[in-house]
Amino acid sequence: MVFVLASCSVYETFVNLTRLQFKLDKVSNFELNGVNLSNKKAISDFSPQEILNISGMFATGKFPVSFVLNVDAKNPNDGTGGYKSTDATIQSFPWRLLIDDKETISGNISQPISVPGTGEVTIIPITIQMDLIEFFQNEGYQSLINLALTLGGENGSTSKLTLYADPVVKTPLGNISYPGEVKIVDYSFTN
Secondary structure (H helix, E strand, C coil), rough: HHHHHHHHHHHHHHHHHHHHHEEEEEEEEEEEEEEEEEEEEEHHHHCCCHHHHHHHHHHHHCCCEEEEEEEEECCCCCCCCCCCCCCCCEEEEEEEEEEEEEEEEEECCCCEEEEECCEEEEEEEEEEEEHHHCCCCCCCHHHHHHHHHHCCCCCCCCEEEEEEEEEEEEECEEECCCCCEEEECCCCCCC
8 A cells, every 4th residue: 555655656746747847938138248139139239339349259269148048937736637736846957058950058057946836937047158159160240140139139039049958856755857858949838
């Protein structure tokens, strides 16, 4: 009997764990060599000083960007649908980022994130710092500016981004890793 109850508890924990859902939300605080792009649509929106700053850095073979990629996490374990209400704590979230289907950098969250079992969205902020030239060395100045504006400009979008993550969730039975990577995109929740 104890074995059956323990098996049911393990199964229920695993089912609740795999019901967590993720989706790319938006990019915020996008900066190209210290120049904030949030109010820019095109290169014509840059001041002469900003153009000098960015083109000077490009001439040195560097194109540093920094931004926050916000990932929506939703925990549908709200007590409906035959599952008991269960909060989830994401202990670890090893990730790797693809831009235009090109693998770039990887990392992890710096601290655990609680995702309440309410069906509401919790944001997982991922701080990104990278050099675009390191990964797009065959692209010219204008192409890299356009890529930066596409990601973090006024009309910025996460459509060129794909995040792969391997969430580790705290449970009463200990930390449990997902059985494989989760592909996270901007148009639908995945689990």
